[in-house]
Amino acid sequence: MLKVTSLPSDDKMCGWYHTSPSRTPRPGHTGETHARWAVVGAGFTGLAAARQLALNFPDDDIVLVDAQEVGFGTSGRNAGFAIDLPHDIGADDYIGDIPTAKTTLKLNLLGQTILRDLVDEHGIDCHMTASGKYQAAVEDRGVAVLDAYRRGLDKLGQQYEVIEGAALPEHIGTSFYRKALFTPGTVLVQPSALVKGLADCLPPNVTLYEGTAITDVEYGEKIVLAHRHGRITADQLVLANNAFGMRFGFLERTMLPVFLYASLTRPLTNAEQAQLGGKPFWGVIPADPFGSTLRRTHDNRILVRNSFSFNPDGRPKTSYLSRFADRHRLSFERRFPMLPEVEFDYTWSGSLALAQNHKGFFGQLAPNVYGALCCNGLGITRGTVTGTLLADWLANRRTAQRGELIDFLLATSGPNKAPPEPFLSMGVNATLWWGQRKAGLES
Template sequence: MNSIVNLPHDDHSCGWYAALPEPRPARRLTGEQKADYVVIGAGFAGLAAARRLAEHMPQARILLVDAQRVGYGASGRNSGFVIDLPHKFALEHPEPQHKQRLLGLNRAAIDQLQTLIGRHAIDCQWSHAGKYQGAVGERGLAYLDHFEKLLADLGEPYRQVERQELAGVLGTDYYSRAIFTPGCYLMQPAALVRGLGASLPQNVEVLEESPIQRLEKDAGGNWILHGKEGLIRTPKVLLGTSIFTQEFGYLRNRLLPVMTFASWTRPLTDAEMASVGVQADWGLTPADHAGTTVRMTQDRRLIIRNTYKHVPRYGRSINDSIRQKVREDHCAAFHARYPQLAHVPFTHTWGGVYAISRNFTNFFGKLDEGVFATACDNGVGAAWGTISGTLLADKVVGADSQRLDDIQSVTGMPSRNPPEPFLGLGVRSRIRWAAWNSRSEL
C-alpha cells in the first residue's frame, strides 16, 4: 500500500492561468469507477500518454486524473519555451549519439505539438521564434563561449548577436552578447495545456480536482486508486506526476523538488514599446544557468524569471513573505534592464515545482507490476514531457519503435540523495552559492 503524504499546493497567482477564461466546472472522481488505463497527472506527460493510449486502444476506457485543474500545475507555470536542444548539462555528454537522440526526441515533441495545435486550433501564442542565450558580464560571456563550442561540436546552427543588434530586439543594452538558436518555439503554457486537455480523444475522460491519495492492490492484482470521494480499479497505472511520483512510494530519495519563480507585467502600451524600442514575441535564457530568463509575450507582457528554492513540502514550503522577497528581486532585475519602464507594475508573481536529480538523469519505464512512469524532467518539461508521455504509452501497449529505443537509451535511474538534514542543507547551500556566483548575471 502506498500513501500520498503531500499533495500539490500551488499559489493562486499564476499569470498564464489568470489570463485565460474561466474553465468549465470540473468533473470530479466520485463513486467506484473501473478503467482499462488510468493516467495520473494532466501535465504535458500525462496528456500525451492519455492521447497516445486512446489512439492505440480506441475501445478502451481511459481516465486522466489530476489533483488540480488542467493547466494549473507545473506544466502551465513555466516560461513558455519549447526547446529543441538538449539541456545545458546534457550538451556536455561525452557521447555524440546520446545528444543526437535527445535532439531527435525533442524535435519529435515539437512536431507533435505543432500538429495538434493546428489540428485543434489551440490558441496558445505558438510561435517559431527561436531563442536567445544572453550574457551580461565576463562570467556570462565565458559560459556563452562554452555554449558556442558545444553547439559547434553538435553541428547545430547558431548565430552570434552583438549588443547593438540584440538591443534592437530586447529594447535594452543590458546584455553584452547572445547566441541565437533557431529551433525553439514559444507559447502560452497554460493555454496550450488546457487546449491539449480539451482536445483529447473521446475515450479519454478527464477528472479534475480529484487528488489520488492512496494506491493499493486488490486480491486480483488490479490497482485501486483512492480519492477523497471515490476510487478507481484498473490493471494499468501511468504516472505523469513528476516530483509527486515519490508521494506514491516510488523513486523516493531520488528526486529533488525545486521551485522557480516568475513575474510579469501588464501589457505594455504602444508608447511604452516605442520608448524602449522593444519588439514583441521573443525569449532569452541566461548563459549562466543561475541567471535571469526574460520573455516578451505576443500580448506585450515582459516576464522575469529567476530565484530557485528547495521546497521539500512543495507549495507549502513558500509563504507570502518569501513571495514578496521574490517579487522585489524580480523588480530589481526588471529595472536594471528597463529603467524607463520602472512605472510599469508586475501584476502576477508565481512559482512552479519541478523535479531534478543529482545525476541529471530522467526516469522512464516500469516501476511496479502494472505501474509505469516518466519522471524528473530536470527543468525542461514541455518537450520532454510530451515525447516521454507519448512513448510511455507505446511501451505500455508494446508498440516498439526507434524513438522508444532512443528514449530508453538516454534515461536511467536518478541517483540517491543523502539523508536529511544533510540533503536540505546541501541543496540550500548550493542554491545560495550559485546565486552569489551568478549575481552579475541576474
C-alpha cells in the same frame, strides 16, 4: 494501502493561468470507477500518455486524474520555452557526449512536432511561435558559457548566431547584455493556454477528472486509487506526476522539488512599446543557470523569472513570493530602465523535478505500474515525448524512429539517490544560495 503524504497545492496568482483563455474544468471523480488504464497527473506528460494510450487502445477506457485544475499546476507555470537543443550543464561545452546529444535532440524535436501537430489540428489558442531563443550574458563568466556552448553546437552541427551587445536592442529592446547566442529552433508558447487546450481535445475514450487528489493507493493485481469522494480501480497505472511520484512509493529520495519564481507585468502601452523597441515577441534564457529568464509576450507583457527554493514536500511557500517579487523588480529595472512605471500584475512559483545526475525515469516501476518522471526542467518537450513514447512502448508500437528513442529512454539509468535528511536540505539549500550569489548581474 499506501498513504499519499503530500498533495499539490499551488499558489493562486500564476499569470499564465489568469491571462489564458478561460475554460470550464471537468468535474472531480465521485463514486466507484473501473478502467483498464489510470494516469495520474494531467500536465504535459500525463496528457500525452493518456492521449497516446487512447489512440493505441481505442477499445479501452482511460481515466486521467489531476489534483488541481488543468493549466493551474506545474505545466502551466513554466516560462513557455519548448526547447529543441540539448543543454547538459554537467558538460564543459554544455553538449557532452555527441551520440547522446544527437538522440536528445531527436527526442526534443519529436516533442515539438507532436505539440505543433496538435495545436494545428485542434486550433489551440496558445500563441505558439517558432521564434527561437536568445541565451544572453552580461558578466565574464556568462560570456565564457556562451563561448563554450557555441563550441558544443559546432560539434553537434547546429545553427546559431552570435549577437554582440550593441546589436541586441534591435532584438530584445534592452542594452543590458554584452553578448547573446541566438538559436532558431526553440518554440515559445503560453504554457497554461497550451495545457488547457490539450486537455479539451482528448480522445473520447479518455475521461479527465480535475480536482481529484489521490490520498491512498493500493498496489496488486488491480491498482486502487482512493480519494475523498470515491475510488478508481485500474488494471494498469501510469504515474506522470513528476516529484509527487515519490509520494506514491517510488524513486524515493531521487527527485528534488526545486521551485522557481516568476512575475508578469501589466500590458505595455503603445508609448511604452515604442520606448522599449525590439521585436514584438521573444524569449531570453540566462547564460548562468541561476540567472534571469525573460519573455515578451503576445499581449506585450514582460516576464521575469529567477530565484530558487528547495521545498522537500513539493508544495510552495507563499511567504517567499513577496521577497522574490522584489528581486524580480530589481532585475526588471536593471534591464528595462526605459520602463519605470511598469508594475507587475502577477507573481507566482512553479516547481521543477530535478535529479542530481540530470536523468529522468522511463519504464516500469512495479507490476502494473509505469512512469515517465523527472523532466529536469524540460517539461514541455520532454514531458510530451516521454508520455507519448511510454504509451507506445506499452502497446508494443515501434516505428524505426520511435523504437530507437524508446530503447534510449529504457537504457537510461534514471535519477540517482540523494542523501537523507537533514543532509539533503543542507546541501541543496547551500548549492542554491551559492549559485544565486555567484550569478551576480546575470540574476
